[in-house]
Amino acid sequence: MVSQLKRSAPSHLSFPRVRGLGGRPPRAGVGGQAPLLKPTLKMGTPATPARREKKFPGMMKAGQRSEAGVGSQFPKRFSGRDVMRTLGTSLTPGQPDRHTQPSHPIVTVDRSMSNAKARDVQVFPLREGTIVLRSRTWDRLKFEIEYALQRGTTANTYLIQADRTALIDPPGETFTTIFLDTLQQRFDLSQLDYLILGHVNPNRIATLTRLLELAPQVQIVCSNPAAIALRNADNIASLTALPEQPLNLQVVRGDDGLDLGQGHLLQFILTPTPRWPDELCTYDPQSCLLFTDKFFGAHRCGDQVFDEGWSSLAEDRRYYFDCLHAAQANQVLSALDKLEALDVYAYAPAHGPLVRYGLTELTHAYRHWSVAQQAQELTVALIYASAYGNTATLAQAIARGLTRAGVNVESINCEFAEPTEIQAALAKSAGFIIGSPTLGGHVPTPIQTALGIVLSTVATDKLAGVFGSFGWSGEAVDIIEGKLRDAGYRFGFDPIRVKFKPTDADLQICEEVGVDFAQALKRSRKAEARKVVSGLQQSQAARTEQAVGRIVGSLCVVAAKRGDMESAMLASWVSQATFTPPGLTVAVAKDRAIESLMHSGDVFVLNILAEGKPLQRHFMKPFQPGEDRFAGLETTLAENGCRVLNDALAYLECTVQNRMECGDHWLVYATVDRGKVLDASGQTAVHHRKSGSHY
Ligand SMILES: Cc1cc2nc3c(=O)[nH]c(=O)nc-3n(C[C@H](O)[C@H](O)[C@H](O)COP(=O)(O)O)c2cc1C
Numbered sequence: 001m002v003s004q005l006k007r008s009a010p011s012h013l014s015f016p017r018v019r020g021l022g023g024r025p026p027r028a029g030v031g032g033q034a035p036l037l038k039p040t041l042k043m044g045t046p047a048t049p050a051r052r053e054k055k056f057p058g059m060m061k062a063g064q065r066s067e068a069g070v071g072s073q074f075p076k077r078f079s080g081r082d083v084m085r086t087l088g089t090s091l092t093p094g095q096p097d098r099h100t101q102p103s104h105p106i107v108t109v110d111r112s113m114s115n116a117k118a119r120d121v122q123v124f125p126l127r128e129g130t131i132v133l134r135s136r137t138w139d140r141l142k143f144e145i146e147y148a149l150q151r152g153t154t155a156n157t158y159l160i161q162a163d164r165t166a167l168i169d170p171p172g173e174t175f176t177t178i179f180l181d182t183l184q185q186r187f188d189l190s191q192l193d194y195l196i197l198g199h200v201n202p203n204r205i206a207t208l209t210r211l212l213e214l215a216p217q218v219q220i221v222c223s224n225p226a227a228i229a230l231r232n233a234d235n236i237a238s239l240t241a242l243p244e245q246p247l248n249l250q251v252v253r254g255d256d257g258l259d260l261g262q263g264h265l266l267q268f269i270l271t272p273t274p275r276w277p278d279e280l281c282t283y284d285p286q287s288c289l290l291f292t293d294k295f296f297g298a299h300r301c302g303d304q305v306f307d308e309g310w311s312s313l314a315e316d317r318r319y320y321f322d323c324l325h326a327a328q329a330n331q332v333l334s335a336l337d338k339l340e341a342l343d344v345y346a347y348a349p350a351h352g353p354l355v356r357y358g359l360t361e362l363t364h365a366y367r368h369w370s371v372a373q374q375a376q377e378l379t380v381a382l383i384y385a386s387a388y389g390n391t392a393t394l395a396q397a398i399a400r401g402l403t404r405a406g407v408n409v410e411s412i413n414c415e416f417a418e419p420t421e422i423q424a425a426l427a428k429s430a431g432f433i434i435g436s437p438t439l440g441g442h443v444p445t446p447i448q449t450a451l452g453i454v455l456s457t458v459a460t461d462k463l464a465g466v467f468g469s470f471g472w473s474g475e476a477v478d479i480i481e482g483k484l485r486d487a488g489y490r491f492g493f494d495p496i497r498v499k500f501k502p503t504d505a506d507l508q509i510c511e512e513v514g515v516d517f518a519q520a521l522k523r524s525r526k527a528e529a530r531k532v533v534s535g536l537q538q539s540q541a542a543r544t545e546q547a548v549g550r551i552v553g554s555l556c557v558v559a560a561k562r563g564d565m566e567s568a569m570l571a572s573w574v575s576q577a578t579f580t581p582p583g584l585t586v587a588v589a590k591d592r593a594i595e596s597l598m599h600s601g602d603v604f605v606l607n608i609l610a611e612g613k614p615l616q617r618h619f620m621k622p623f624q625p626g627e628d629r630f631a632g633l634e635t636t637l638a639e640n641g642c643r644v645l646n647d648a649l650a651y652l653e654c655t656v657q658n659r660m661e662c663g664d665h666w667l668v669y670a671t672v673d674r675g676k677v678l679d680a681s682g683q684t685a686v687h688h689r690k691s692g693s694h695y
Pocket residue numbers: 022023024025035039385386387388389390391392436437438439440441442469470471472473474475499500501
């Protein structure tokens with residue numbers, strides 16, 4: 001079984017050995033992308049309470065009473081009445097809120113962009129002296145699987161103005177100029193007191209640097225891990241507005257509050273996760289807005305500020321959860337527990353529309369999806385560290401493949417995990433995968449520790465995997481692989497090595513590798529289970545399976561394409577579903593590579609096969625992750641850009657309308673845009689089976 005999974009690393013993932021360079025950085029021009037943050041593999045010294053109070057007079061411990069002030073400051077473009085209008089509105093889910101519909105959208109456009117739709121910053125008053133500035137990207141932002149649906153995204157920044165003012169989460173560097181220009185048109189930055197960071201990422205450093213130049217008085221409020229990351233920023237000198245002056249950082253403990261006056265006594269809730277160990281949510285009891293950072297978001301760009309008609313966002317929200325949170329279900333549940341007691345008007349996330357109308361449903365869905373993850377029969381421990389985020393991006397794609405294939409993932413960010421945690425995760429896992437960057441020619445210390453735990457505690461019959469990003473020499477993956485191989489572990493896939501930032505193709509391969517790893521585990525579990533089922537149970541199950549197997553379907557090949565990503569699969573669970581409009585359903589297993597290209601709005605071609613043609617055999621063989629499924633076949637492109645097999649009986653060009661989750665499959669409903677019979681005298685190939693337990 002393992003040998004089936006083994007494969008050579010695709011050429012674009014191969015690791016170029018630079019003789020003599022070893023762990024030393026290459027000369028200029030060799031290294032590619034320059035990292036922004038130093039590795040944060042050591043802990044910094046948190047501010048003492050006394051120092052905190054001196055530097056940060058507005059900061060309060062929970063339980064201290066705030067001084068309620070009067071006369072809030074509103075942004076120049078909005079009167080107090082504009083903002084207060086959004087108060088006290090009572091709406092039912094799905095009902096549009098006329099106060100949140102921007103009748104005159106206030107938008108600043110980046111004219112330097114030559115794209116079809118330029119990036120812009122949309123400003124909108126929320127409630128109680130709070131505005132949102134939504135930095136909008138209409139096309140795909142970057143190569144991370146979370147953006148793969150290509151519906152753009154927004155980076156939401158919030159400004160709260162009371163006696164003191166706080167800005168929450170400025171956007172990344174593609175928005176630095178346009179965002180700060182927009183902000184300054186409405187607000188005098190010399191009046192800004194606090195900058196609250198839900199988390200720190202390298203992408204934000206450029207905006208922070210400019211912001212601190214414009215507002216040197218500002219105090220940065222963040223969690224301890226975020227403070228460490230900031231203190232270790234390579235360009236820390238440019239982050240401090242005054243030379244030689246340390247960053248004006250205020251580290252938040254779990255029970256801290258921050259009094260902005262006029263009832264805005266902000267409460268901080270630490271919600272660390274493996275992916276964002278520094279994550280911090282902020283609650284404003286005056287507006288009842290909960291600033292949720294990475295929770296409850298969606299990568300969807302549009303004019304809508306709130307989630308009116310929230311069910312239309314369901315697919316985006318689920319996809320966002322699956323990519324970002326499914327592999328950290330334990331921590332999501334802990335965060336939900338912490339946030340549960342708050343009286344929330346709306347979630348104000350870092351991305352996409354605010355959650356107002358679908359708040360209850362989305363909260364329940366997060367809990368339900370997390371519990372469902374934990375309930376999976378098999379778990380994989382995904383152990384990694386990442387100084388600059390590249391290995392973490394690979395980990396996310398592998399995790400997506402694993403969870404898509406119905407396996408629970410316990411993500412462990414080694415830098416922030418205790419050895420006992422790593423040991424516990426490994427003990428309950430059927431397999432483990434280790435991801436490591438190469439730093440200074442070595443495996444970073446936290447990964448070395450984790451590897452030690454694996455070697456001393458994990459049985460060698462558990463399936464293993466190794467991956468990592470590197471810059472020029474890439475020793476880490478080799479070292480880990482070597483030690484595991486010497487100890488006698490079997491590998492679920494050949495080690496993955498990616499130079500610096502992964503490409504789209506790298507991520508597609510990682511996702512497929514995750515699926516394959518999960519399938520291998522499930523196959524061996526199924527074989528074990530078969531041995532323990534009694535003869536009586538087996539014969540009843542077999543009778544049912546045989547009966548289900550009498551359902552027949554026509555044999556087809558689904559060919560899908562989105563951007564540079566393309567895939568195909570043999571399908572017989574296909575059925576016409578509607579006359580008007582002409583429509584059909586295809587059942588797509590959750591662990592199929594093509595599944596990620598079959599979301600609402602995606603297009604595909606359904607190639608209906610003719611009897612007696614060899615196409616079926618071609619598509620029945622297993623494909624390697626990233627392998628060209630059409631190699632050696634004659635194809636032409638349909639109008640929608642997907643492949644038509646020249647030897648098919650007929651083909652239909654389709655657009656996915658929606659999907660229904662059904663056990664281990666998605667039932668995809670698509671409308672037919674156009675179609676053609678290619679062989680009028682041929683017969684449709686029909687798939688007869690003996691059992692309903694396979695296709
Ligand atoms: C301080 C430092 C040392 C590094 N040392 C190496 C090295 O010895 N060999 C190598 O291949 N890459 C080296 N790199 C490049 C990283 O491996 C590369 O940036 C990788 O993408 C980091 O992965 P991460 O984002 O998961 O941390 C180094 C980078 C930094 C900043």
